[in-house]
Amino acid sequence: xxxxxxxxxxxxxxxxxxxSVSGGVLNLISTQTASSSATIDFTSGxxxxxxxxxxxxxDIHPATDDTSFEFNGSSDGGSNYNVTKTTTFFNAxxxxxxxxxxxxxxAGSDLAQSTSFQRIIAGVGNGNDESGVATxxxxxxxxxxxxxxxxxxxxxxxxxxxxxxxxxxxxxxTSVINxxxxxxxxxxxxxxLIKLYGVT
Amino acid sequence: xxxxxxxxxxxxISAITTAGQLTSGAMTLIKEQTASSSASISFVDxxxxxxxxxxxxxxxxxxxxxxxxxxxxxFNFNMSIDGGSNYNVTKTSSNLEIYHYEDDSSSVFNxxxxxxxxxxxxDLAVLRGVGSDNDQCGCGTMFLFSPSNTxxxxxxxxxxxxxxxxxYAGDNLFCGYGNTTSxxxxxxxxxxxxxxxxxxxxxxxxxxx
Numbered sequence: 001x002x003x004x005x006x007x008x009x010x011x012x013x014x015x016x017x018x019x020s021v022s023g024g025v026l027n028l029i030s031t032q033t034a035s036s037s038a039t040i041d042f043t044s045g046x047x048x049x050x051x052x053x054x055x056x057x058x059d060i061h062p063a064t065d066d067t068s069f070e071f072n073g074s075s076d077g078g079s080n081y082n083v084t085k086t087t088t089f090f091n092a093x094x095x096x097x098x099x100x101x102x103x104x105x106x107a108g109s110d111l112a113q114s115t116s117f118q119r120i121i122a123g124v125g126n127g128n129d130e131s132g133v134a135t136x137x138x139x140x141x142x143x144x145x146x147x148x149x150x151x152x153x154x155x156x157x158x159x160x161x162x163x164x165x166x167x168x169x170x171x172x173x174t175s176v177i178n179x180x181x182x183x184x185x186x187x188x189x190x191x192x193l194i195k196l197y198g199v200t
Numbered sequence: 201x202x203x204x205x206x207x208x209x210x211x212x213i214s215a216i217t218t219a220g221q222l223t224s225g226a227m228t229l230i231k232e233q234t235a236s237s238s239a240s241i242s243f244v245d246x247x248x249x250x251x252x253x254x255x256x257x258x259x260x261x262x263x264x265x266x267x268x269x270x271x272x273x274x275f276n277f278n279m280s281i282d283g284g285s286n287y288n289v290t291k292t293s294s295n296l297e298i299y300h301y302e303d304d305s306s307s308v309f310n311x312x313x314x315x316x317x318x319x320x321x322x323d324l325a326v327l328r329g330v331g332s333d334n335d336q337c338g339c340g341t342m343f344l345f346s347p348s349n350t351x352x353x354x355x356x357x358x359x360x361x362x363x364x365x366x367x368y369a370g371d372n373l374f375c376g377y378g379n380t381t382s383x384x385x386x387x388x389x390x391x392x393x394x395x396x397x398x399x400x401x402x403x404x405x406x407x408x409x
Contacts, residue, residue, distance in 0.1 A: 024225020105309030112304030139339040168361040168371030
């Protein structure tokens with residue numbers, strides 16, 4: 001067994017602390033990087049370990065112009081992504097020319113007891129400098145008593161518009177949600193980073 | 201200076217149980233409370249391990265699966281400046297309300313005075329009208345800024361999502377302030393009617409630097 005020697009009161013080679021030592025509240029579970037990916041699936045790490053989970057999305061860039069980044073849940077480990085959902089959607093936008101602003105409900109972007117995918121970043125542009133970012137909070141996915149609530153907020157650049165989307169709703173099931181899939185409505189996820197955290 | 205030897209096990213340290221001066225991240229879990237037919241759940245600075253003072257400039261509450269005993273009851277909060285003896289801080293707030301029915305019959309997007317206060321001392325909603333069906337509940341987060349400040353009023357931001365008693369998904373963004381320059385040292389959560397049948401509330405502190 002090797003010994004570590006203290007250097008300036010630090011243990012420079014330590015890469016892992018024991019479970020009894022808190023590493024903070026946001027615990028990174030996994031990171032996935034898109035590279036012309038049809039889908040990005042999280043099929044492990046979503047369980048009863050934490051009462052809530054947070055996904056962070058960094059510079060999600062589509063292959064296809066003006067397509068929506070969306071998600072669905074699975075109750076069977078990722079074999080099927082088709083959980084029934086009821087959701088709300090609203091957004092605010094402002095274009096670079098300063099000629100158009102709006103705040104309103106997106107009736108075409110919500111779901112009512114639908115198994116379809118729910119968009120969280122609607123209409124991302126595929127220009128070289130265009131992308132979307134977001135945070136998605138998923139509550140208690142392993143509950144077998146309650147429906148599973150989620151809420152997200154995103155920001156994107158699309159067709160010279162700065163757009164801020166808000167989504168909330170629930171997976172209307174008492175089965176566990178143990179996998180989540182992300183994809184674009186059309187074409188691949190050209191690039192981007194998604195991180196999954198568990199909240200202590 | 202004496203150094204003890206620490207057993208090294210595949211680049212992990214297995215014998216340490218406290219981190220001492222090691223950083224534990226910018227956000228710290230202060231207290232978690234679980235409701236079980238509870239009339240209220242309160243977080244009082246200095247009581248039961250609760251810290252709600254100048255230690256952190258921002259506090260965050262997380263609400264998980266709040267389930268009421270009474271159908272359609274609101275999940276409310278109020279603040280105290282006297283250690284929880286009185287929960288009656290004057291507040292002014294706003295409410296952006298969005299909902300969508302499961303049968304797709306209606307959706308609403310509205311800035312509304314419903315669920316708000318105008319210099320009122322009553323309770324304010326975190327969740328408006330949670331269903332009491334076995335599978336219905338509500339979740340959300342609340343940020344409370346600088347509660348111990350004695351110069352400024354005390355701002356808060358809430359976002360919550362719920363399965364409403366009449367079967368819709370409801371999203372609310374509540375913002376406002378406790379209109380007092382006294383320190384806020386206690387928060388109470390309770391339903392507008394009946395008990396909090398079940399649910400979890402977590403209090404986190406967020407470091408300023």
